[in-house]
Amino acid sequence: MEVFQLVTPALLVDVGALDHNLATMAAALPGSRLRPHVKAHKSTALARRQAEAGHPGFTCATPREVRGMVEAGLGDDLLLANEVVDLELLSHLGTLARSGARITVAVDSEETIAAAAEARIPEVLIDVNVGLPRCGCAPEAAGRLAETARRRGLAVRGVMGYEGHAVGLEDRGTRTETVEASMELLSAAHREVGGEVVSAGGTGSYDINTVATEIQAGSYVLMDTAYAKLALPFRNALSILATVVSVSAGGWAVADAGLKALGMDHGNPSIEGMEVWYCSDEHVCFAPPAGSEEPLPRVGDRISILPAHIDPTVAYHEKMHLVSGDTVLETWPVDLRGW
Amino acid sequence: MEVFQLVTPALLVDVGALDHNLATMAAALPGSRLRPHVKAHKSTALARRQAEAGHPGFTCATPREVRGMVEAGLGDDLLLANEVVDLELLSHLGTLARSGARITVAVDSEETIAAAAEARIPEVLIDVNVGLPRCGCAPEAAGRLAETARRRGLAVRGVMGYEGHAVGLEDRGTRTETVEASMELLSAAHREVGGEVVSAGGTGSYDINTVATEIQAGSYVLMDTAYAKLALPFRNALSILATVVSVSAGGWAVADAGLKALGMDHGNPSIEGMEVWYCSDEHVCFAPPAGSEEPLPRVGDRISILPAHIDPTVAYHEKMHLVSGDTVLETWPVDLRGW
Numbered sequence: 001m002e003v004f005q006l007v008t009p010a011l012l013v014d015v016g017a018l019d020h021n022l023a024t025m026a027a028a029l030p031g032s033r034l035r036p037h038v039k040a041h042k043s044t045a046l047a048r049r050q051a052e053a054g055h056p057g058f059t060c061a062t063p064r065e066v067r068g069m070v071e072a073g074l075g076d077d078l079l080l081a082n083e084v085v086d087l088e089l090l091s092h093l094g095t096l097a098r099s100g101a102r103i104t105v106a107v108d109s110e111e112t113i114a115a116a117a118e119a120r121i122p123e124v125l126i127d128v129n130v131g132l133p134r135c136g137c138a139p140e141a142a143g144r145l146a147e148t149a150r151r152r153g154l155a156v157r158g159v160m161g162y163e164g165h166a167v168g169l170e171d172r173g174t175r176t177e178t179v180e181a182s183m184e185l186l187s188a189a190h191r192e193v194g195g196e197v198v199s200a201g202g203t204g205s206y207d208i209n210t211v212a213t214e215i216q217a218g219s220y221v222l223m224d225t226a227y228a229k230l231a232l233p234f235r236n237a238l239s240i241l242a243t244v245v246s247v248s249a250g251g252w253a254v255a256d257a258g259l260k261a262l263g264m265d266h267g268n269p270s271i272e273g274m275e276v277w278y279c280s281d282e283h284v285c286f287a288p289p290a291g292s293e294e295p296l297p298r299v300g301d302r303i304s305i306l307p308a309h310i311d312p313t314v315a316y317h318e319k320m321h322l323v324s325g326d327t328v329l330e331t332w333p334v335d336l337r338g339w
Numbered sequence: 340m341e342v343f344q345l346v347t348p349a350l351l352v353d354v355g356a357l358d359h360n361l362a363t364m365a366a367a368l369p370g371s372r373l374r375p376h377v378k379a380h381k382s383t384a385l386a387r388r389q390a391e392a393g394h395p396g397f398t399c400a401t402p403r404e405v406r407g408m409v410e411a412g413l414g415d416d417l418l419l420a421n422e423v424v425d426l427e428l429l430s431h432l433g434t435l436a437r438s439g440a441r442i443t444v445a446v447d448s449e450e451t452i453a454a455a456a457e458a459r460i461p462e463v464l465i466d467v468n469v470g471l472p473r474c475g476c477a478p479e480a481a482g483r484l485a486e487t488a489r490r491r492g493l494a495v496r497g498v499m500g501y502e503g504h505a506v507g508l509e510d511r512g513t514r515t516e517t518v519e520a521s522m523e524l525l526s527a528a529h530r531e532v533g534g535e536v537v538s539a540g541g542t543g544s545y546d547i548n549t550v551a552t553e554i555q556a557g558s559y560v561l562m563d564t565a566y567a568k569l570a571l572p573f574r575n576a577l578s579i580l581a582t583v584v585s586v587s588a589g590g591w592a593v594a595d596a597g598l599k600a601l602g603m604d605h606g607n608p609s610i611e612g613m614e615v616w617y618c619s620d621e622h623v624c625f626a627p628p629a630g631s632e633e634p635l636p637r638v639g640d641r642i643s644i645l646p647a648h649i650d651p652t653v654a655y656h657e658k659m660h661l662v663s664g665d666t667v668l669e670t671w672p673v674d675l676r677g678w
Contacts, residue, residue, distance in 0.1 A: 007425060007678055039620055061621045082621060083584035083593075085639045086346060108585055111638035133616065134624055135585040135593050164619070245422035246447055246474040254422075254474050259651040260676075265603040265618065277472065279604065280503070281378055281650050282400045282421060285473055299450035300424045311620050312598040316654060318677055337599075338657055339346055 001328040003321075004302065008243040009257035011313075011320035012304075013222065015329060017237035018049070018322070021221050024233050026053040028207060029215055035059045035079060035199060037218030038336060040311050043320060044072035045332035050221065059199075059216040063089040066103060067096070068336040075101030079199060081160060081216060083112045083127065083135050090119030097122050104157055107149060108137040117152035124154045125197060128189040130161035130182035139185045143192025158197030161186040162216065167204030170229055176208050183211035204230055224310040226266045238320075240269070240305040240313070242284065244297045252277065252287040253296050257305055263312025270306040340667040342660075343641065347582040348596035350652075350659035351643075352561065354668060356576035357388070357661070360560050363572050365392040367546060368554055374398045374418060374538060376557030377675060379650050382659060383411035384671035389560065398538075398555040402428040405442060406435070407675040414440030418538060420499060420555060422451045422466065422474050429458030436461050443496055446488060447476040456491035463493045464536060467528040469500035469521035478524045482531025497536030500525040501555065506543030509568055515547050522550035543569055563649040565605045577659075579608070579644040579652070581623065583636045591616065591626040592635050596644055602651025609645040 003012070025034060036050045039061040047058060047069065057077030060066045063086070066078050075096065083106060084090055090105070097103040098120070106127040107113045116124055126146050129136030137145055146156045166178035183200065190198050201215035204227065209215060219227050222238040240262070242255035258279045262269050268276040268284075275289040284305065288294040297303060307313040314320070315337055322330040342351070364373060375389045378400040386397060386408065396416030399405045402425070405417050414435065422445060423429055429444070436442040437459070445466040446452045455463055465485050468475030476484055485495045505517035522539065529537050540554035543566065548554060558566050561577040579601070581594035597618045601608050607615040607623075614628040623644060627633040636642060646652040653659070654676055661669040 007428065009678060082595075083638075084595075085582060085584060089346065109638050112584070129587065129589075133587070133589065133591055134619065134622055138588055141588075243424060245424060245451070248468065248472070248475075249477055249480075250468075250472065252472055256421075256423075256678075259602060259604050259648075260654040263598060263603070264651070265598050280473065283473055299422075299448050309598075312603070315599040339348060339595075 003241065003323055003326050003328055006241060006321060006328065008241050008302070009261040010241045011317045012239050012241050013320050013322045014237050014239070015322050015324045017235040018221065021223065021234045021237060022049060022053045025206070025217070025220050026055070030054055032057055032214060035214040035216050036221065037061070037216050038065050038069065040218030040314070041222055042314055042334045042336035043332045044068055044074060044335055045330070046221065047072070047074055057214070059218070062339050063093060064338050065336045066093055070096050070101045075103070077102045078104070079125065080105045081162070081199070082106055083108055085112060085115045087115060087119055090115055090121060094120035106160055107145065108135055109145070110148060113145065113149045113152055113154065117154055122155060123157050124149055125157055125160045125199060126189065126193050128159050128161040128186055130163050130185045130200070131166070131178070132162060132164040134164065136161055139189040142189035146193040156193060156195050158195030158199070159186055159190045159193050160199035161189070162200060162202070163205060163209070164202065167202040168226065169204070175204060179205045179208045183209060187211055203227055203232065203234070219310060222310050225270050225306050225308050236306055238307065238310055240307060242303050242305055244299055244301045244303060247296055247299055251296065252285055254283050254285050255303055255305070256282060257284050258282040261313070261316055262307050263309045263315070265312060266308035269308055271303060342580065342662055342665050342667055345580060345660060345667065347580050347641070348600040349580045350656045351578050351580050352659050352661045353576050353578070354661050354663045356574035357560065360562065360573045360576060361388060361392045364545070364556070364559050365394070369393055371396055371553060374553040374555050375560065376400070376555050377404050377408065379557030379653070380561055381653055381673045381675035382671045383407055383413060383674055384669070385560065386411070386413055396553070398557070401678050402432060403678050404675045405432055409435050409440045414442070416441045417443070418464065419444045420501070420538070421445055422447055424450060424454045426454060426458055429454055429460060433459035445499055446484065447474055448484070449487060452484065452488045452491055452493065456493055461494060462496050463488055464496055464499045464538060465528065465532050467498050467500040467525055469502050469524045469539070470505070470517070471501060471503040473503065475500055478528040481528035485532040495532060495534050497534030497538070498525060498529045498532050499538035500528070501539060501541070502544060502548070503541065506541040507565065508543070514543060518544045518547045522548060526550055542566055542571065542573070558649060561649050564609050564645050564647050575645055577646065577649055579646060581642050581644055583638055583640045583642060586635055586638055590635065591624055593622050593624050594642055594644070595621060596623050597621040600652070600655055601646050602648045602654070604651060605647035608647055610642060
């Protein structure tokens with residue numbers, strides 16, 4: 001199939017950039033040093049490429065991601081790096097673990113430990129707050145929670161702590177300092193908790209965080225314009241193919257990718273050579289910037305849009321297309337959506 | 340089924356508020372005076388309620404919405420209020436039109452007219468730009484395009500022109516003036532184009548726009564916090580049920596509805612009595628505002644989240660649940676997603 005035959009808006013993954021990103025990361029963090037986060041792409045087909053690049057374990061954000069990975073035969077070592085108290089969902093994961101998958105769940109409270117124990121989850125990590133105001137227990141509470149978990153029959157593999165307030169800092173020096181301060185907290189907690197795993201990090205700290213035994217990076221494989229500002233060695237592999245549906249004599253154009261095709265929390269997407277004015281439900285409106293000699297496109301032209309934040313962008317789409325130039329090599333379902 | 344049994348995050352539709360909104364709008368704009376926009380809810384089950392409230396025709400934003408409505412037996416009079424140049428998608432709509440559905444497509448250029456004619460779309464509206472920098476021809480070009488369309492064998496039913504720059508203005512006086520200025524442009528174009536239809540408007544102008552023969556309102560039926568600022572007689576019917584998964588001794592809580600459950604272009608969602616700090620992929624972080632005596636919730640508590648913008652919020656979900664108090668009355672697939 002040729003790219004021009006695709007219905008737009010369509011998620012495109014450039015095979016050259018993808019392969020570059022897979023190889024670059026596998027060289028920097030080989031094997032289990034990387035635990036790729038599937039939330040960034042929500043595709044078991046893409047996860048399989050990461051497994052083929054040598055990474056046996058994966059990070060998940062939702063029970064559905066864990067279930068989908070097990071169903072796809074990628075359940076060798078799955079970490080649900082999130083707190084869950086829904087007993088039905090957790091019990092299902094407990095059942096999958098007893099059927100041969102390895103499933104570890106993050107806990108950060110008496111309540112999440114009780115839920116994991118009741119659901120017969122075999123293994124947990126103690127999730128430690130290392131500075132991002134989100135989940136994770138206080139570092140000084142980690143040892144006590146690990147004891148509680150072990151008393152409830154859970155195997156405690158170690159700790160996790162996501163330095164999410166650090167990974168996006170554009171200045172590398174500041175980023176490094178913030179990561180180091182976070183990892184001091186996590187190391188202190190780890191000394192109390194024990195276990196072999198220290199799980200942390202993201203694309204923005206993959207080569208900075210030397211404390212973690214495994215890095216939970218996800219964005220590196222597809223990238224987005226927010227992470228592109230950090231001068232990392234990864235390339236933008238994901239774009240949205242859109243069709244120009246209207247061009248105004250007033251000097252702007254409209255293409256058919258809007259708020260339902262693009263995660264908007266990091267702001268507008270980008271179009272090379274153009275200034276993006278705004279998005280509405282099914283439209284992106286754009287024009288050449290003032291003083292530019294770039295011509296407006298014509299109705300029917302295909303354009304490429306770079307999303308500002310891949311994770312919530314991908315979650316809007318049913319499928320993504322692996323492309324090489326004008327050729328569609330494969331079409332992958334985005335099969336880990338939902339909860 | 341009881342609400343507490345639902346997996347979170349879950350879209351809830353309050354039946355009392357929904358019925359109020361349906362009845363209030365049907366009283367103000369009975370029958371074909373309203374052409375409800377399905378893009379706001381993307382659910383044929385909810386569209387059926389709107390049909391039962393007396394509205395025979397619907398507005399759609401995508402070919403998939405049109406196809407889904409026809410498949411659901413709701414194809415009496417569908418307007419695709421958007422420009423499409425994809426011949427395969429348009430030809431499918433042409434086929435549906437020859438099989439008994441009534442399908443009208445917006446056109447605003449020579450190219451979109453040529454595509455509609457080639458795809459054997461029977462009827463079109465001339466889409467006129469009335470001030471929102473998006474689709475629509477210049478008002479003075481409308482008559483010429485109508486001639487072109489008729490020459491190509493298309494029946495021209497009239498004009499449409501969406502005053503999207505007006506519908507969200509909080510001051511009713513300014514909103515009224517802006518709507519009136521837009522409708523002067525649309526009326527002028529209509530005089531050149533002819534036909535019985537003048538299609539325009541939205542929830543924010545449903546009782547202001549007296550020029551349009553039909554109003555394309557969608558948000559009124561579910562509402563969101565952005566439209567709630569306009570003091571309209573419609574009630575918030577849509578909420579997201581979430582579960583608190585982590586509570587910090589630092590004074591904040593985290594629930595399991597984040598960027599993949601919420602359209603973010605209008606900013607953060609709201610939680611009654613709480614200040615929302617930020618959302619990440621699967622989390623919303625919040626705390627009582629400074630000086631408040633509101634207690635933090637506990638891990639496992641269910642909370643209600645009001646989205647800032649319903650359209651891109653609904654598009655993330657596979658289903659919505661019609662609820663009355665603690666009881667789930669019906670579960671509706673969000674079956675018009677995608678393209």
